[in-house]
Amino acid sequence: MFLFFPQPHLRPLLNSLKLSSYTHTLLQYTHHCRHHSTKMAAAAVPAAAQEAQNREAFRQAVVNTLERRLFYIPSFKIYRGVAGLFDYGPPGCAVKANVLAFWRQHFVLEENMLEVDCPSVTPEIVLKASGHVDKFTDLMVKDEKTGTCYRADHLLKDFCKEKLEKDATLTAEKGAEYKHILAVLDDLSPEELGAKIKEYGITAPDTKNPLSAPYPFNLMFQTSIGPSGLSPGYMRPETAQGIFVNFKDLYYYNGSKLPFAAAQIGQAFRNEISPRQGLLRVREFTLAEIEHFVDPEDKSHPKFAEVASLEFLMFPREDQVSGRSERKLVIGEAVAQGIVNNETLGYFIGRVYLFLTHLGIDKERLRFRQHLANEMAHYAADCWDAEIESSYGWIECVGIADRSAYDLRAHMDKSGVALVAHEKFAEPKEVEKLVITPIKKELGLAFKGKQKMVVEALEAMGEKEAMEMKAALESKGEVDFRVCTLEKDVTIKMNMLTISKEKKKEHQRVFIPSVIEPSFGIGRIIYCLYEHSFYTRPSRDGDEQLNVFRFPPLVAPIKCTVFPLVQNQEYEEIAKRIAKSLIAAGISYKIDITGTSIGKRYARTDELGVPLAITVDSTTSVTIRERDSKKQIRVSIEEVSSVVKEVTEGLSTWNDVLWKYPTHSS
């Protein structure tokens, strides 16, 4: 649930911008863009700076195309916009709908998950229980004169990076210090951050005014529910809580059986202090979250075998700590070797890998990185992020965490409602239970005001410790006992407690399920997909570079275009007939009856990532052109929509139909 969580205690952000690993992104880009790369390669700058420059140029090319073709639009643009808010324009909106539809197919349908849809407006008590009211904060500093706000860690990070990159007079010692700060940035306390800002004389970037000390700012959008002003509420920072609070009903709906998963797609909100990184850090975004509830004593998965042989880039904790790089691992082996904590977690890692690569994420720029011990919440059993490499570096796009029973227990404690599962035994089991009974009168006489702490410590003894005490008391009559909360040993005597083992018949086991949570940042995945799908190629006469998105048909915003070759009524009629049959087949299309040259019309839709173009050049048959190969086949008018349907719904590949129909050369 705590995807992209800002506070180390809950879910720290990884400072994951690794300069060195960008090169192949660029290679892939420049492979299609010689013109550009030649120019860039000519500049005489150091390798790291050169790469940063290439990366920036690549990103600009992608972002310009995205914005010009309305994949996205800065929200409320005519009012000069709001930082961190973006609209999806028509092609972007279609891509998003396709990604979500595939998510539903791949996860919800495939696993028979229970999908729910809860409101964004959330009363305070829910987010108090989850920890967000107290801990969902970033550290902020204010320009002391203008009041402008900044993220304290961003300022310190920018300062260190700038020094490392541009300060030629830097000593080795200072360099090491700055690097160390970048490494531990997320772990710094407000006091440590403030001290460093002071020490380095960091001022407000825009005005050079002095800065306030860092203080926590809660990232939730606050509001008030109802007219009284007495019921504070927040816009949810994640969708997961809606599932947790419904656990009891969902468990019952599932026939009171574990394991089962619930899922939710919806908006989440984070009032970022100063949003940066374009589409990657925004104030409102779509999350798709799964909460898979399992018996903590059995985290095997019946379908694990289906993914066990998948091999992909993983980056286990040990490799990170010892400075190695990510490496290819077979997920079945990673689970067998205990690198991944359990089968269910491994199963979802495999399923996430399949999901992302099906969308068109490059598998060479996708890795699963394990959280370091200090990144992970104390209750988490294990946690892996699917990170996708983009021009911004490695970006956390999916978090896959085994969160143990933490969330359900938090809501159970706060609400007083039992959020538990039952395992009925086939026949009652006889169990031996340890029973510790403090004799409060004697303990009170002996320890007075400290009695409560002694009692708690006695009751908290494990079986082994208690049985040892019993033996010692029986042989010696008294025993020394450490009470941690008092920070000292006390003397326990025979008359102060009884320790026994009793046999009981139990009909069921009652327990709080563990939850394994894959949580998807849909907007981040889509942005990375844009970068991975983008390339350029020269136009036919070579005088310009044309942009192409190589989206798989599954993702493409529009599945095909319909172009009458020349403007005449006969061809237009046929184009409309084809359009009708496409609508009937449920295929999105774009018709262009302008007199623009066919080459220009192809280029326009290549830039939208449309996989197939139908050109009407006769009254009996048409051509279908594939976007990336630019190859064409000739198909009769009657067959055209079924051929398009076959290819775009993945029943056939382009290569399949290329064999089946005559090719056409223009």
Place this chain on the structure above:
Amino acid sequence: MFLFFPQPHLRPLLNSLKLSSYTHTLLQYTHHCRHHSTKMAAAAVPAAAQEAQNREAFRQAVVNTLERRLFYIPSFKIYRGVAGLFDYGPPGCAVKANVLAFWRQHFVLEENMLEVDCPSVTPEIVLKASGHVDKFTDLMVKDEKTGTCYRADHLLKDFCKEKLEKDATLTAEKGAEYKHILAVLDDLSPEELGAKIKEYGITAPDTKNPLSAPYPFNLMFQTSIGPSGLSPGYMRPETAQGIFVNFKDLYYYNGSKLPFAAAQIGQAFRNEISPRQGLLRVREFTLAEIEHFVDPEDKSHPKFAEVASLEFLMFPREDQVSGRSERKLVIGEAVAQGIVNNETLGYFIGRVYLFLTHLGIDKERLRFRQHLANEMAHYAADCWDAEIESSYGWIECVGIADRSAYDLRAHMDKSGVALVAHEKFAEPKEVEKLVITPIKKELGLAFKGKQKMVVEALEAMGEKEAMEMKAALESKGEVDFRVCTLEKDVTIKMNMLTISKEKKKEHQRVFIPSVIEPSFGIGRIIYCLYEHSFYTRPSRDGDEQLNVFRFPPLVAPIKCTVFPLVQNQEYEEIAKRIAKSLIAAGISYKIDITGTSIGKRYARTDELGVPLAITVDSTTSVTIRERDSKKQIRVSIEEVSSVVKEVTEGLSTWNDVLWKYPTHSS
């Protein structure tokens, strides 16, 4: 955009609960529920009260089923919930997803609309321009001692209804007065409402304490964007504004051509004072809105012929005013007779009719009601609501309004960005233009501080009036002229202005498009659909009433179930094989391998509205049972998923397959 708008000036709520028209809903229900109806008919109560009681009983039966089977869940239930917030549980969420998918198919794909997806968090300036900051209010009164808030109109309405229904001593005169108040409730000013509350001695319902005077409460959830506290924002009360502010880009994306439509599906938020009516009046809900932009001089629609012959219940303004009921009209004739303002509006009314009836809304309980003159905003050309009859009365579920250029003009004025369309002339047109040039010096001398208002009045003259003034000035040298803003006549002399006609060549016409807006309250449609789909029938042994939702396959939350007839491994293996082929075909299913009797398993899924049930009773073929007819066919295991796909995707009807396969009797 102003769907369910609370303020008369913008979009008034219709007090549409018509007791008399409920009877056939009940008939339809009792038709399947004799047991129930007999009991109800036996009670000796007056007809109106009897009907109210029946309606209440019917609603309770539906709502109990919905809540028990998790179609919806009061949000944050374990924390005792929040009024006006509901979760969609698994079947409800699936129904919603199906309705939205069909909406996309029926509107966005069919009309090639430009779908966008904008954030809910909206800066104040946008909602200032749209009028929501100033006018999106309800009148509220407070319990003067406890501070509890109530909607003023609700209290007055409840008082009048109670008197009319229960006060046996009511005089004819008083009765007429209360009826009049109910009729004009939405038009009452805060002062009038307050006066009536005082006159009738209405007190706080819970405490009987005195009430404050009514005052406006803004229904938007307010928040603050960014950390400074200086940028107020709101959760959008509708999705339409996101489209209007993007008009310029969308028009360009559409090749600078009109007409075109943009669409958006998303959450909207209204901080209701005291939500009532269960799922119909909630604080957060999904809207699906279309903004169809047209040339105000040409509101014809190329596809109007496709809907023109549709006939359905309409309720034109004149019929309402003269006390008649809704009646069947052919939409083509309604447009031809000028009852509906224009073809485009008529086209969308027809498409909305098709949309709703395809979902399963009963066409006899669906009507299109035209707004009365006093309901409609002054700028609107015409407005029709699709109202669906439910146990709460006639419920506004879709608003279809011709809002003229109002919204684009409002944002153009506020932002200073031209939100206009261009019509390029084939060749330049010579036009005669009226030019009025006030001579400010002379006007200043004559009118001093009032000069501005005189100048504005002169410039606002139409062509006819100006040419008459020109003639009068030329013959008499001066003329009396009415200045409305001064509320008096002034004397205009020859030297105060020039009036002329000049010939100009124009290459294009520049204008603000009109917008025709169909706006869908998805949650309301779904709730009405539940009521229209619900019926009960006796169990086989007649000892209980079983609930059924007769959802069409398009809407059904789960398309089919898979039941091994008895618990054995062979049948379970086959059930799993079938499940796999269903997943591959993209069909949602539920598998039930419990040993529960097959009748009980059918009943359980009938209650979820699952249309088809596959029972595995051999290793070569299975039976498929249809929910409503309970008829069964026998199909081979290889064919079963394709038969289910055919029927649930609407390629065949159940009757088609009933012919094709051998029937099975159990």
